[in-house]
Amino acid sequence: MTQTTPAPAVPAVADPVIQVRSVVVAFGGLLALKGIDLDVTRGERLAILGPNGAGKTTLFNVIAGDIAPTDGTVAIKGQDCTFLPSRHRPRLGMARTYQKARSFDGLTVRDNIYLAIAGHRGRHWPLWRSPVDRQLDQDAAEVAEAVWLADHLGTAAGELAHGQKRQLELGMAMAAQPDVMLLDEPASGLSRGERERLVELLDSLAGEVTLLLIEHDMEVAFSLSQRVVVMADGAMVTAGTPEQVQSDPEVHEIYLGVEATS
């Protein structure tokens, strides 16, 4: 089971945006990832499922450059990025969200999104305000509206409610207009209505945007993705279309912990 299965259901793809090869991550004596291979095509929507502790977020961190793998390589758009620090990834068109919302609590919603846009566009240093900033502020307001935060532009992020923080998190990822988005449990903590809105929002993204999604909520995952990868215990268990994965009894059982009895 710990053996790696390189995505048997869908063959290796022609135009890979992300290529993960034999990635191993060890924390001390613990193997968080035991050799992961993963190809993601341009425009693909891929969901990663699995119980807590399966290594999903660790895989995200490796792809986003927040941690370097112990072994193996990561390539983004054909460029070897294994050791490229996270701050260089936005230039490759990549944006991510975090499982636990990481917003800038002392800044307003508008400024949070402003920073996301500015970071992506390489506007980091100006010491004075210019018309460019006013344009960015407007763009930020538009993004805020897209994630239903238009009424909270001036609210400090630290004072938002839980669900609003998740919306802001998503807005900050979308603000950069990336073509690769990594979303770590975007639906976590959202109410049913909010989850539906989320699916709608992500569905409305342009076709060329590649979406990687960690999701615990199968409903959200299946309705958004074209391909599903299931992880457990630091390894990839299986992969396939949502239909294939749904009809694969093993997957469901792994997910619910049935393997404990088998």
Added chain:
Amino acid sequence: MTARRLLTRGNIGLALLVVLLLAMPNLASAFFVNFVLTQTMMLGVAAATIVFLARYGGMVSLAQFLLVGVAGFMFGNAALEGGARGLNLGLNPWLAVVFAIAVTTTVAFVLGALASRTTGLYFLMLTLVYAVIGFFVFAQIVELSGPGGITSIQRPDLMGPPVRLYYVGVGLSVLVYLGFRALGRTTFGLTLQGVRDDPIRMASLGFNVPMHRTLAFTLAGFVAGLSGVLHVWWNGQIDPASIAIGPSLILLIMAVIGGISYFEGAWLGAFVYVLAFTYLRDLPLIDRIGITEARFNTVIGAVVLLIMVLSPEGLAGIAARVRRRVRRPGSVAPTAPAGGPSSAA
């Protein structure tokens, strides 16, 4: 729209204060203006660099007074001609200013780069070490500091009368105050605040976090250097003891008394300190309560202790709290997070 936005109560108050300050030479004694107020302006600018780093960058620096001193020493070394103490470069006084500021800014860049990967308490301690090592560097390397300090440093002729120095101090203070406040809304300022709140998130948005910290420290060093040049003009001399650990702590204490997350607090703290330093020992009361022997530092230390125990936000913080309560009696105002953005005035 913009014009009306400028006409807020805070800005009108600030304008009135500036007018008052400019009129002070005609209202108060020369001693009060040239000693108390001039010092307040110079120290206020230096303390404002601490507030700038703390408020926007979340970095509490103890090295700012070292940078004030570096600028002073460098100006002395550059402006004096042969025969005097120090390096005796004999530059034109204005060129000497440029030299002093350039050296100070460079030193700040190097020190900032070294400290840029640490935060919080580590940063505080590292900058304390900078301050002390810097003191030893000037104390031991006499080529740089002259034996027992550099003396008879002349200010440029243009700055001759002391009251001109005062006006320069007021002008610089206004510029620094407005500049630092405006910086909070610029890309660099917002970025710095982002780094303060969550450096990892900033990195994943594409920002170079250590570089931002380094440049913020460099900018603060530049401003501290300006204050240092003024200081050495005013004092006419500088010696290593004047940048020992004590004065470094006192600059931080000023920022703390005033309120470390309010720019106004820097000048308020400096004013309170200079006032106390100048007049406290003359008060008859002090004799009565039997602490004649104990000196000024005990009083100032106790004041800081009291402020830290009562409200870590300092005098400006206390004032802001009172103002909020007066304006909205009864309502429980949500306290803004420390170091949060000021509502655009």
Added chain:
Amino acid sequence: MSETGEPVLDVRGLYAGYGASMVLEELEFSMGVEAVAIVGRNGMGKTTLCDTLVGFLPSSDGHISLRGRRVDGHAPERIARMGIAYVPQGRRLFPSLTVDEHLAMLARGTRNKRWTPEAVYELFPRLAERKRHGGGNLSGGEQQMLAVGRALLLNADLIVMDEPSEGLAPTIVDVLVDAVHHLVDEGVAVLVVEQNLRAAVRMAHRQLVMVSGAIEAQFAGDELLTRPDLQRRYLGVGAADRAVR
């Protein structure tokens, strides 16, 4: 299920959260000397509930009582001594301490009590073999055993376990399930928060479903396991009925 007259743990109208946002809202449940599992989607406040029960997070309103004594409002160390032990998510062992030191630092006060370091080693023989190892060098399963063993030394009335099966191999989950049953037999109440539905059902006869910071439903036995519609509704698991045998 042994619902005796006085519940071991009784939670009434509990509110808790971080800063401005409340995570737990009007949460209520009670339990006797039994194992109870709390299940639910991610982000519904399960870990917040655990942290609030043991005092890591102060509650904003409501009551928590243990055998009739109010425990909310006390410091964590006080609550622990009043009888609630915690096995937190991610285990939170001390990397600088060896296995033996983890237990030795709590050994004082366990004399003449049910759980001593020796008793823990008896329950988990694998730990005994690794006495001298550092907390960071253990396998996931061994870490979890140590975290449970450490909690046992408090000889508490109630043990709160947050995601004990997370990232564990099946055989280790078996060991944990046995340990939970064993504890209940000895009169200790166990509240277990689980992602792994199968493990939850095996550990606890009674399962409470948490939705948006409150208990929304209650199930007994393996009803949840056999009802994909309920799973989809409460847990976000199983998008289609045919997904489950």
Added chain:
Amino acid sequence: MTATLQRAPAGSTRRRRTELRRLPVWAVAAAAVAAAVWVVFFADGTPAGAAVANPGNFVVTLLDAVTFAGLLFVAASGFTLIFGLMRTVNMAHGSLFLLAAYVAIRVQEAMVGRSRNIDASDVGLLDWVVPMLVGATVAAVLGLVIQQVFLQWNEGQELRQALITLAITVVLADQMLREFGGLAGRMVWPGAVTHFFSIMGERYALTRVFMLGVAVLVGVLLWLWLNKTSLGMVIRAGVDDRQMVRGLGINIKRVFAVTFFVGSFLAGLGGVLGASFAGVAPGTDGDWLLNALVVVIIGGLGSIKGAVAGSLLYGTVVAFAPAYLPSQYSFYAIIVTFALLAMVLAVRPYGLFGRPA
């Protein structure tokens, strides 16, 4: 597009990462080797001379380094102990150091019955040990009072605590100046150890070796306390995860109090050793706060192992820099300290054994 993907073989990747991580390490190692080579072969125009030509001076410098490191360790261990468990930067550490020294000097004067010009031959071992214990205990009690009155209720507000202890430092320095005056004071080593012995043709003071002995004893006791007692284990556990320790029913407030007491006692012990070794005067508090800070910044805050390593490194630099810099540059020794700091921080921003907060 696929063709552009150059998949590097795993072997070379691993090597490259190693290189990246090791680059600063290599630079620092090269600097250290260069310094050693300089000291051994080329340091001719220096006060000590090249080690091959003048081995006696080398051994003496080495002894200076190790014995001074002992004093540094005693002074810094208390600081790092308090920080490790409580995340409190005790800026008053230097003040406690100085206070203990002054008190011990007073007690020694009273015991010997003379206030100035005490001769070592008049000082019995007890005339040194008793003042040491009294001085260190006074520091420990004051430390405990500071912790209970000013720090206990605002736990977790690290910056506020640092500023509070800073203010206390200012007050204490002023009050000590009032009480003990501005002159330098000195503890006198017991007569029994005030001798010189000969090593490699050089005379060396036994008192310095005695000081090292005291430091080693302190280190061993500290190690035993932290590793062999349940309280010590609790303290180490608290360094890792304070909240979890509380969750296990341990009264952390009492542990904090004990730790602050012991940490302040160690500061006092350092003060008495320092007063015997080099004397104390107003300003010594700041110097020793700096010394403690440099040691823990190098070694890593909160780690006793780091305090040992930091003391040895810093002690080496302090002893070797003035001896082996060319004579006309001896004044630049302080720059070497800064260079040491810079090199360590370049490799490990949180010190050799430190962890980010």
